[in-house]
Amino acid sequence: MANNSEQQDVASLTAEQAKAEFLTLEARLQAADLAYHQADAPEISDAEYDSLKRRYRALAQAHPELEAVATQLDSVGAPAASGFGKISHAIRMLSLGNAFEDEDVADFDRSIRKYLGFGSGDSLAFTAEPKIDGLSLSLRYEHGKLIQAATRGDGSIGENVTANAMTIADIPHQLDGAPDVLEVRGEVYMSHEDFEALNARHTERGGKTFANPRNAAAGSLRQLDAEITRARPLRFFAYSWGELSEALAETQMDAIERLRGLGFQTNPLTRLCASVAEIISHYRSIEEQRATLGYDIDGVVYKVNDLALQGRLGFRSTTPRWAIAHKFPAELAWTRLEAIDIQVGRTGALSPVARLTPVTVGGVVVSNATLHNEDYILGRDSKGEEIRGGKDIRIGDWVQIYRAGDVIPKVADVDLSKRPDGAEPFAFPHTCPECSSPAVREEGDAIRRCSGGMICPAQAVERLKHFVSRAAFDIEGLGAKQVEQFHTDGWIKEPADIFDLQSNYGSGLQQLKNREGWGEKSADNLFAAIEEKRTIPLAKLIFALGMRHAGEVAGRDLALHYRDWTAMADAIDTARPAALAHRAADEAEEAERLKAADEGRRAKISDTRAAAVAVCEVPADAAAAWSDLVGVDGIGAVLGLSLSDAFSNPEERAAIDRLIGKLTIVAPDAPAADSPVAGKTVVFTGTLEKMTRAEAKARAEALGAKVSGSVSKKTDILVAGPGAGSKAKKAAELGIQTLDEDGWLELIAEA
Template sequence: MRQGKGQVLASPAEIETLDEDAAKQELARLSELLARANTAYHGADAPDLSDAEYDALKQRNAAIETRFPHLKRTDSPSDQVGTAPSEGFSKVEHAVAMLSLANGFDAEDIADFDGRVRRYLGIPEETQLDYTAEPKIDGLSLSLRFENGKLVQAATRGDGSVGENVTANARTINDIPTQIADAPELLEVRGEVYMSHPDFEALNARQAETGGKVFANPRNAAAGSLRQLDASITRARPLRFFAYAWGALSEPLATTQMGAIERLAEMGFATNPLTRTCAGPSELVAHYDVIEAQRATLGYDIDGVVYKVNDLTLQERLGFRSTTPRWAIAHKFPAELAWTRLEAIDIQVGRTGALSPVARLHPVTVGGVVVSNATLHNEDYIAGRDNKGGEIRGGKDIRVGDWVQVYRAGDVIPKVADVDLSKRPDDAQPYAFPTRCPECNSDALREPGDAVRRCSGGLICPAQAVEKLKHFVSRAAFDIEGLGAKQVEQFYSDKWIKEPADIFTLKEHFGTGVKQLKNREGWGEKSAANLFDAIDEKRKISLSRLIFSLGIRHVGEAASNLIALHYGTWDAFDAAMHAAQDQEGAAWQDLIDIDGVGAVMAGSLVHTLAQPAERASIDRLIAQLDVQPVARPDTQGSPVAGKIVVFTGTLEKMTRAEAKARAERLGAKVSGSVSAKTDILVAGPGAGSKAKKAADLGIETLDEDGWLTLISDA
């Protein structure tokens, strides 16, 4: 583990110790925990971790995905922003998505960020590349839309695509002008709503005096105040606003990030006075140190420093990943550590049958949050070993009764970092990891080379069945309003649903359904009727959501999108999986050639769909659905639409990443290998075996200039 300034993160060496199965288990755990954190933070304004801790968790997830790219899940936190907007507000669709930021935790991460930017743009190290650096405010993101200088709409981030309309509330914040001069015809200003420390203390004092809600921290207070249905309550709260970005524009604000921030300040927006322009990583980190030294005296909460490429033309070239811009990164401040007593070790069974140990702790405050649980990863971790038998924590095992050090470097469920052997009880016994499932008593097996012990019970294991159903109704899957984890557990316990198809026959099975359901605790006639209507609405489902909902191991949200885009329809996908069962031949090759899939994920797909019980369950589900074909992008006039393109060798006028992104925007499919199905090979200097294979197969081969000429008018 790596420790510095009170923060403990997974080091590259620790991640290198993960084998493939351990990595899969960890990615599954991170996905589930981050989904809960999104709901708590963005939806309930009651986060159980700080922004810094949340971002650090995503950093660990990204690090594992970098080492095991083929394991990236379709519900990967890397592809998610925020959470769905509250039903208490009308919805606002963002014209330009409000994305999150990638994270860095030390100088090495920032140097890596600079290196990625330079490689993408083809800028050598000796050429100066300027960035801006600004404090990262720990508040609530807000987007302000001005038309002809007048504030017409304010919206929260929501899930990044759709937010909540809080226009009336935003108008009550003094830092937000409602009319600005010398503005573009359309101007969408983005920034952070926050509360200063003195104002927060005064608000809590008033709340305590009147018997109102006392807030845990300024971020919660700011978020709760902005998201009031009664704007008069917001008006009475001392909210502030820093502007630092923009969305939709009718004309550019400036040619640089710093110039645009200065322009916003001229328009009357509050911008952060600590924002600076820096030449390269060393100056960025130096300014980070300056800001961190002032952190305690700023009078408002910050959780890091944000770096952005200063040249806006370069920002445009760099573009975006699925949820983050390539031209920005957040350099996070350290998390905190605490010591407490381990009171018990419980075993939880996930939807893949993995037995996950959880530490039950004497409650302790870590980073402003009360912690009572921590992950213990697997039986090797408890025993003080890595998956290869090497020592961790100096070989110290973890026992019930131990005094343990806990850290929250981004995890909703924190981790145990160390054990104080001087405080170990005399009667403490080594923990005996169970060899039978605590839910169904089936054998819990650990395959050679696997860090995880798994229940062999399959469909007879209630934990696996319930977790699969919870996944099926999760936000990125069917997302049935009124049918969440709690309701799934209730209906499963009542034997109303055993598999996904049963959800769509609930009403039919119980006659009108409403009569039986409305008499259950927590249900009324209207809520029961609403549930059945919501279920019926989700009979029409996209192919990508359907694939993700099946909960197939290794197949996350992003991969489901890639697979759906490749096959287009359920029938085509299903036929391809059947043809690829033997994991050889054209259908198998076509599957593993999908960029981002790979052999492990492909094997999991075809294996799952070939299992008789699983296959029968899926067939029953499909019979209840109207699976929508994938809507193809409008690539009319594109000379490469629908063609398979392979890039090889060194490109001199654009980076490989830029070339791939451009080809995909024009409707081409970019593959990493040459086959008989390849339509075009773009070969730069240094092209090797791919160029020879393309020549042997008679595939059209272009140099970089030829490729640019081909797509120049598209």
């Protein structure tokens, strides 16, 4: 959750500022997930990660068009490491949403009450328990016997660590009186005392020490040799469950007591609280005890106590609606700014990065910080107003690093009393440091971008990395490192070149197999993996192309809407005149708001308005195609313009066409046909009296329907409650089936 100041901050950003920051955050979150969940070598602390995710989510909430790019909103953990067998979780292991302030907790309570239709006077109890800073583990028991143990992995598939889990004293091998199927979930951790003793033993032997107890616990559980795990002092707290053959209890608290009765360790600080005031009071109590607990915690978890209400509340894509983690505050530290580097991203954005004298902030060594953009370095915000008291940032400055609230780590302040003599204001480059093309900053945009496009190696490499990323083509053996290598050697300049690797270099296999890390088998495996990915789902292809704002969610929405690459491409091409008209009209509206300080400015306004008028009369087919494109739920004009620009850019379109010619593109599965609304587009409007809007949407989607926020010719059913207005009128004009709430419930009653 974002606090009010952060909400105001992100809401004040221009669309371009928000998008640029959003993409930077996304890359950092992806790297952090792999480092934390797969490599057991986190590069940033949990608090830092939470702050990044918090800012990321706040940007999406303040700028809805960014949800089309928000791949990290749906991410949980990281893929299982290759050294272990894989186990599919019968029920996904989800993460928790975060609260950072008391008001966030109050918002959590209000959102639950709104979803359930509860009033402020209705009873709603919560459990509150410490959030252990360890490694999530799921234990599956059948007929009382422990048969397997799995890490979280990416939430769906985890690592098989059964042999290792068997060595942990807190994990019983046999249960009496348990359901026939019981998946117990909890956290593996290491106490402070055991951690210090382990590091002392490693130091005596000249071995590697661990940075913190969480790393030690994760590394110990994920040993390929279970005997090494046995020698490590691991502990386990149970706090939840997955698949069950029968319910443990009717409430969260009673279910935890049931687990304790079965022989599991549960946290003694877990309390039942009857109000927001009580859970915050318990949070303060736990926070005061934090230093003396003997193990690491990073917050307090609140869960709705009534399990029936948990069932009604259900889940978002990666988090339950009925639980939240109230995190402890992060910390501050001062250090020296040694340099400011400029990185060029996939979209050409020039992003300044502070290189710091390494400093420990909350137990994590920080050596880099994001500086956002050139205005931020100068001490100004997006509106030109002062931040940090107007103090600019210069190389050599003594700077304060802040690890919560904004992009983290960030430079929160500058100590001018320690500024070295001769320190010069930082000159932000106006040319790309990678290709020397002009770096252009458009009016109203805080981000300066390289204009080199396809000729810029930084953009080309980053787009290729994105193309082969896990959520895109995910080609086994062709990751970021290999892409950089092949691009440097001139083997891959654009995505289509990947599918020509074998034909171009297969006959000269010696060139590849003689490279470090490559052999004949690995080269053959790579070529086979590439061949396998010649057949690709349409949604993944759209995402893989790396067009601005076209994230995974947008890829799925577009694929479901058009269902065919050619149909989508033709529609975007047809809509181009209308897209230009839309942009010109927006520019004219923006220009109209400018203060005409001189004749030249007035002339510019006049010219822009004339340009808008000139293109606003577009062919009917273009207008219809544009309306259909931006009418896709979750797409909108920002993404529509991005798609139009990408498809009309001659170089980019030629590269796309070369790629398409080498692929077999698979349409998305047809919607389920076992309900009366499967595959239909439904719009809800007016007041629903027997269910909340969120429940109605969730139910419709569960039955295979697509829920849209606007009425169009694609709409199949309008569900109209009291107070329905323009949507009902438009539905009537289009001849769309309209039902009241009772009619809707009757329609889906048998599904």
